[in-house]
Amino acid sequence: MRLLCEDSDDSVYLSEFPGVVLESRQDLARGEQVFGWRQNLVFADQHRAVLERIAPQGHLRRVSVELRDTESLPQLLVLADQDCALREARSIRYQDGHAVSLQVLDRQLQPKGSATPMNPPIPKGEDNGLVGVALVDSGVNYLLPAIAQYLARDAQGAPLGFDFWDMDARAFDSHPVRSVFFPQRHGTRTASIIIREAPQIRLVPYRYPRPDMQRMKDLIGHAAAAGVRVVNMSLGSNQESQWTAFEYAALMHPDILFVVSAGNNGRNIDLDPVYPASLPLDNMLVVSSVAPDGYPADGANWGRDSVDLLVPGERIAALDFSGKAVDVSGSSYAAARVSALASRILISAPELTTIELRERILSLVQPAPGNFVRHGLIAEPSDLVREGDLQSLVVRSLPPWQDQDSDGSEWFTPTFVVMRDSGWETQRVQDIVKKAAALIAPCGIRLKPAVVLEVEANTSLRDFSRSNAKLLSGKVAPGVPRVFFVRDTLDRPAYDAVTFGTANSRRNPELRFTVWMTAVTRDPHIALAHELVHVLLDDGAHSTLPHNLMRADTSPDNLKLTAEQCARMRDTARNNGLLH
Numbered sequence: 001m002r003l004l005c006e007d008s009d010d011s012v013y014l015s016e017f018p019g020v021v022l023e024s025r026q027d028l029a030r031g032e033q034v035f036g037w038r039q040n041l042v043f044a045d046q047h048r049a050v051l052e053r054i055a056p057q058g059h060l061r062r063v064s065v066e067l068r069d070t071e072s073l074p075q076l077l078v079l080a081d082q083d084c085a086l087r088e089a090r091s092i093r094y095q096d097g098h099a100v101s102l103q104v105l106d107r108q109l110q111p112k113g114s115a116t117p118m119n120p121p122i123p124k125g126e127d128n129g130l131v132g133v134a135l136v137d138s139g140v141n142y143l144l145p146a147i148a149q150y151l152a153r154d155a156q157g158a159p160l161g162f163d164f165w166d167m168d169a170r171a172f173d174s175h176p177v178r179s180v181f182f183p184q185r186h187g188t189r190t191a192s193i194i195i196r197e198a199p200q201i202r203l204v205p206y207r208y209p210r211p212d213m214q215r216m217k218d219l220i221g222h223a224a225a226a227g228v229r230v231v232n233m234s235l236g237s238n239q240e241s242q243w244t245a246f247e248y249a250a251l252m253h254p255d256i257l258f259v260v261s262a263g264n265n266g267r268n269i270d271l272d273p274v275y276p277a278s279l280p281l282d283n284m285l286v287v288s289s290v291a292p293d294g295y296p297a298d299g300a301n302w303g304r305d306s307v308d309l310l311v312p313g314e315r316i317a318a319l320d321f322s323g324k325a326v327d328v329s330g331s332s333y334a335a336a337r338v339s340a341l342a343s344r345i346l347i348s349a350p351e352l353t354t355i356e357l358r359e360r361i362l363s364l365v366q367p368a369p370g371n372f373v374r375h376g377l378i379a380e381p382s383d384l385v386r387e388g389d390l391q392s393l394v395v396r397s398l399p400p401w402q403d404q405d406s407d408g409s410e411w412f413t414p415t416f417v418v419m420r421d422s423g424w425e426t427q428r429v430q431d432i433v434k435k436a437a438a439l440i441a442p443c444g445i446r447l448k449p450a451v452v453l454e455v456e457a458n459t460s461l462r463d464f465s466r467s468n469a470k471l472l473s474g475k476v477a478p479g480v481p482r483v484f485f486v487r488d489t490l491d492r493p494a495y496d497a498v499t500f501g502t503a504n505s506r507r508n509p510e511l512r513f514t515v516w517m518t519a520v521t522r523d524p525h526i527a528l529a530h531e532l533v534h535v536l537l538d539d540g541a542h543s544t545l546p547h548n549l550m551r552a553d554t555s556p557d558n559l560k561l562t563a564e565q566c567a568r569m570r571d572t573a574r575n576n577g578l579l580h
Helices: 002-006 010-016 187-197 213-225 240-252 331-348 354-362 387-392 426-443 466-475 524-537 563-575
Strands: 026-030 033-042 048-054 062-068 074-080 086-095 098-105 131-137 201-207 228-233 257-261 284-290 309-312 316-319 325-328 394-397 410-412 415-419 445-447 452-456 482-486 497-500 514-518
Touching: 002 010, 002 062, 131 187, 131 213, 131 331, 187 201, 187 316, 187 325, 187 331, 201 213, 213 228, 213 240, 228 331, 257 331, 257 354, 284 331, 284 354, 309 331, 316 331, 331 354, 331 387, 387 466, 410 563, 415 426, 426 445, 426 452, 426 524, 426 563, 445 563, 466 482, 466 514, 482 524, 497 524, 514 524, 524 563
Parallel strands: 131 201, 131 228, 228 257, 257 284, 284 309, 410 445, 415 452, 415 482, 482 514
Antiparallel strands: 026 033, 033 048, 048 062, 062 074, 074 086, 086 098, 316 325, 394 452, 497 514
């Protein structure tokens, strides 16, 4: 590392490492501009080191040393910055020639934290899905329960996917093209979106065959044998020759719908093609990401002939490789949403042919501004074809809470709706409501539930989103003020609680006077009181007064309401028929 930083010549390496063989240095360049070099060193014991020095215009930016064993398997990578200070080190452990774990190291090259498995066994499980959806991507992290429970399996419980990169049965999420030490993790994120929007699927994950793209023919044949009807392909390249085997296989399997991302190069792929998106296949839908104004999102590809439709794919909630919630953007995730939509259609109408399924999806599009795609846009695919979610709803009434004595106050009696398996328990909700009532009571308004309902539903309905809110509010105690206690939020930016009054529900009147509380809400009784005051005021504005309950930053320091707020709250609530 020291010699790299000093940009020593070959003679110094020969002196420092007797018997070493130096291969010729290779310039690293973009166009005609050289920004660094790479060189291989082969030691006397046949281990080797790959040296890389990045110094654009002579200014050192980074150096790295990658050590490989006698079989040229990468074992250790050390990175240093422009000051030659060690910034990153990672090692890979092998067993029988196969990589089994990736370990982050500290500056003393000692293990830091737990190692990440690289090709672990797939957990046991059962097949519970209805429609097979294949994911051709970098694989998935099937160690996450949120992914594993949706894996398609045979009668003996063996998973049906395959890794066509390494040619084994473990399609574990890893895309090591840039570096095996820093693999990209794309497939888990894509899979999580499909699963959330179509929770009745059977997921068949495939790791795409980057070393030999001719294997795509076998991959598609494997998916067909697994009974797959929809194949999500959120990937692509600029080389048409890489996709000849896929094109042939897609033509041979007209019973499969291929949902393909248009890419994120910010270009017209009619003029500058991306594959497989630019292939002329009748059983394929090409999807790009749309911005709120109806035009292609920043960086998303388009093409009047090559791209079929636009779908929201920006700031979409997903799970990353670690299982944490992340926001993702791009046509990859727009395509995933269409794959979920296609599978939901097939659940309700399994008799559809692929062409009929494609036409059913295209019948849902709206006109899009400009002339960027062939058919138009789908503004919110998770709103559409949700018969399964509707059928999953089971509503039960819970025992009423004991009435409190009236002291001459007026009563506000919303319906409280607790989503089962959302992290909310009825007793906790009752405690929170009582504490929230005490914050509102000084205004002469008493709070208690008119009815308490428990709702059992598909897991896809347990989180707040505009789509879920419309479906639930239209089916659960419609027409009255309601507070829904849900698991989490899919909205971005993510708020712990959301309220709909008159102004922000004009397009969706069924949402009027509803409050949505997530199980991760901080100081939930304060947040509930805050949101209920929004309902009673029918106003989403916040106060800037010190210690006021209606400040934007709800906290134990902000609990007061002014006499003017109380008077306006009573008057507005009476006019809206919310008090009795």
